Amino acid sequence: MPLIVRSPNYYPNPLPVIRQSEATLNAISRSHNAPNQQPITKTPRLQAQGLSLSYAGKTVSADISMGVEEGKFSVIIGPNGCGKSTLLRGLCNLLPPSAGQVLLDGHDIERLPPRKLAQEIGLLPQSAQAPPGITVVDLVARGRYPHQGPFRQQSAEDERIVSMAMDAAGVADLAHHDVEALSGGQRQRVWIALVLAQETPILLLDEPTTYLDIAHQLELLSLLRQLNRERGRTIVAVLHDLNQACRYADHLVVMIAGKIVAEGTPKALMTPDLLQQVFGLDGIIIDDPISHTPMIVPR
Amino acid sequence: MTTAPNIILRWRGWSLLLARRALWLNIILFGLLVIGSTTALMLGRLPIGPQEIWQVITGNAPSRAVEHVLTDIRLPRLLVTIGAGAALGASGAVFQTISRNPLGSPDVIGFTAGAATGALIWIIGFGGTGANVVLAAMAGALLTGVGVYLLARKDGRVSAYRLVLTGIGVGAVLHAVNALLLVKGDLDVAISANLWLAGSVDGRDWGHVWPLWLGLIALMGPMLLGMRPLGMMEMGDDLAGPLGVPVERVRRWMLLGALILAALATSATGPIAFVALAAPQLARRLGRAPTQPLIGATLFGACLMLGADLLTRIAPFDLTMPIGQVTGIIGGVYLIWLLAGNRLRNGPT
Numbered sequence: 001m002p003l004i005v006r007s008p009n010y011y012p013n014p015l016p017v018i019r020q021s022e023a024t025l026n027a028i029s030r031s032h033n034a035p036n037q038q039p040i041t042k043t044p045r046l047q048a049q050g051l052s053l054s055y056a057g058k059t060v061s062a063d064i065s066m067g068v069e070e071g072k073f074s075v076i077i078g079p080n081g082c083g084k085s086t087l088l089r090g091l092c093n094l095l096p097p098s099a100g101q102v103l104l105d106g107h108d109i110e111r112l113p114p115r116k117l118a119q120e121i122g123l124l125p126q127s128a129q130a131p132p133g134i135t136v137v138d139l140v141a142r143g144r145y146p147h148q149g150p151f152r153q154q155s156a157e158d159e160r161i162v163s164m165a166m167d168a169a170g171v172a173d174l175a176h177h178d179v180e181a182l183s184g185g186q187r188q189r190v191w192i193a194l195v196l197a198q199e200t201p202i203l204l205l206d207e208p209t210t211y212l213d214i215a216h217q218l219e220l221l222s223l224l225r226q227l228n229r230e231r232g233r234t235i236v237a238v239l240h241d242l243n244q245a246c247r248y249a250d251h252l253v254v255m256i257a258g259k260i261v262a263e264g265t266p267k268a269l270m271t272p273d274l275l276q277q278v279f280g281l282d283g284i285i286i287d288d289p290i291s292h293t294p295m296i297v298p299r
Numbered sequence: 300m301t302t303a304p305n306i307i308l309r310w311r312g313w314s315l316l317l318a319r320r321a322l323w324l325n326i327i328l329f330g331l332l333v334i335g336s337t338t339a340l341m342l343g344r345l346p347i348g349p350q351e352i353w354q355v356i357t358g359n360a361p362s363r364a365v366e367h368v369l370t371d372i373r374l375p376r377l378l379v380t381i382g383a384g385a386a387l388g389a390s391g392a393v394f395q396t397i398s399r400n401p402l403g404s405p406d407v408i409g410f411t412a413g414a415a416t417g418a419l420i421w422i423i424g425f426g427g428t429g430a431n432v433v434l435a436a437m438a439g440a441l442l443t444g445v446g447v448y449l450l451a452r453k454d455g456r457v458s459a460y461r462l463v464l465t466g467i468g469v470g471a472v473l474h475a476v477n478a479l480l481l482v483k484g485d486l487d488v489a490i491s492a493n494l495w496l497a498g499s500v501d502g503r504d505w506g507h508v509w510p511l512w513l514g515l516i517a518l519m520g521p522m523l524l525g526m527r528p529l530g531m532m533e534m535g536d537d538l539a540g541p542l543g544v545p546v547e548r549v550r551r552w553m554l555l556g557a558l559i560l561a562a563l564a565t566s567a568t569g570p571i572a573f574v575a576l577a578a579p580q581l582a583r584r585l586g587r588a589p590t591q592p593l594i595g596a597t598l599f600g601a602c603l604m605l606g607a608d609l610l611t612r613i614a615p616f617d618l619t620m621p622i623g624q625v626t627g628i629i630g631g632v633y634l635i636w637l638l639a640g641n642r643l644r645n646g647p648t
Contacts, residue, residue, distance in 0.1 A: 055454065094540045094541055114543045114544065115543035116543075118541060118543030119543070123538075123540075125535065125537035126537075129533065130534065131533040133588075145531055146542055146543035150524050153316040154316045
């Protein structure tokens with residue numbers, strides 16, 4: 001099949017906004033991005049200020065300052081081991097900062113009561129274990145934990161929200177099945193239902209499409225976009241598939257070696273230069289014929 | 300679908316979630332405990348019937364002898380038996396939840412050995428007896444527990460895996476120390492130390508009952524509250540943390556509570572094998588509970604201990620054994636059954 005587009009300079013819209021003449025990647029500054037994109041209407045509720053994160057005394061991310069775009073679907077991309085997951089863990093205080101701070105509405109999240117924080121920010125981690133013998137509905141109901149208490153264990157509202165979350169994640173039919181007996185894809189959707197039941201305005205997802213086949217991946221991303229558009233939830237996801245990231249994200253955050261090196265809309269950001277410098281990938285960018293978002297074609 | 304697995308009690312803003320099957324199991328266990336306790340009070344050289352027990356309870360003892368035997372000998376023994384079993388069961392439920400491992404019980408991961416070391420040092424090194432041994436065992440268990448916790452800590456958090464491995468390592472060292480103490484000690488003292496090591500509820504008096512039961516009553520409430528967040532942690536710290544569970548704090552306090560319970564039980568009776576291991580597993584499996592049921596494990600622990608005690612007392616051919624050995628034998632059989640059962644159901648693992 002002949003390639004329709006050969007030129008890396010082809011764009012459906014005149015877009016290459018980021019100036020990439022600087023020699024070092026660190027110089028790709030966020031200040032350069034997308035002057036023509038829609039103005040940010042809301043100030044970010046969740047902000048990192050000079051955030052440094054480390055494991056076992058080894059710094060993974062140093063001095064990150066960013067604001068999570070309010071009401072947007074943001075996607076963090078970057079090569080393996082660049083600190084994407086670590087940043088998500090830092091943003092919900094699962095990994096307390098070694099320096100700097102994360103602010104929610106101006107308050108240091110380290111000082112917020114854990115339950116209060118969990119009512120605002122939810123995280124779907126990469127690894128989660130279902131307790132043996134638990135049913136889907138019981139597991140999803142655990143997402144209500146931050147809204148419950150020792151003597152407020154399951155209200156009628158909790159039940160309503162749990163069944164809505166199961167509906168949204170497409171696991172309502174499995175409600176009384178044993179989680180252990182489900183397929184990997186079904187199980188992943190159960191975990192999604194759990195964080196949906198948590199009903200947080202801000203939702204962080206660490207590679208939520210792992211274990212899903214391509215159809216379910218797209219279904220999940222559509223669900224997330226729907227939550228974002230219809231319920232106004234702020235979503236931040238780590239994704240590996242760049243084309244999916246471009247297709248679904250309002251806002252891309254690009255990380256290398258623990259640093260954010262670029263931020264902006266997919267159209268503004270995705271250039272062959274960026275591919276080369278961030279992923280060491282030689283490729284071209286074409287217009288996705290369906291969604292009209294950037295589409296990466298490796299050479 | 301049959302009946303709903305959960306019963307939900309609601310009143311105004313309050314709600315309680317009760318697992319139907321576990322509730323029935325607990326009621327049955329409680330019934331067994333009442334029957335077993337009555338039997339335990341009746342058994343012995345002086346035959347006492349249920350009617351006489353009732354008379355003593357209501358303050359119309361038929362004779363001084365009956366009252367003395369009941370309130371000063373059989374009742375303390377019964378309460379130590381039940382209390383130690385309950386404490387071990389509860390402790391085991393917490394340890395198994397924290398370590399996410401059905402083998403993670405205080406006796407397997409070295410705390411019981413620590414209690415024994417404390418007691419042995421006191422008995423052999425200082426010729427101690429009686430209530431002091433209880434304190435020494437308590438100190439030994441607590442020191443071991445804190446030591447294992449600190450050794451297993453890395454980057455301010457304790458992983459389940461490290462906790463179990465560190466506990467096994469420390470336990471092995473302490474077992475060796477215990478053996479050394481027995482060999483080095485004076486023969487008479489070593490024999491009395493060995494008796495303590497066998498685990499027994501013989502000749503326990505109110506001095507043994509009080510610390511055990513006060514500890515149980517004081518700790519069970521907070522630990523019941525802590526069991527909910529701890530159950531959340533079974534899904535992994537990465538999920539429990541963002542769901543609002545202060546993971547490390549819950550783990551630390553629950554570990555401390557479980558440790559104190561195990562230490563109280565061990566100091567009152569000597570090392571009792573397998574109750575802490577088996578009770579939570581039995582309660583969980585029979586109650587089909589998705590998380591370790593603390594009340595179920597507590598009741599099961601008490602029942603197992605009481606059952607073992609009754610067995611030692613009604614065993615034929617004068618086959619009287621210390622209760623610690625009986626629970627060891629029962630527990631060993633249980634463990635083999637558990638593993639074989641798993642293998643039969645799931646194929647070889």
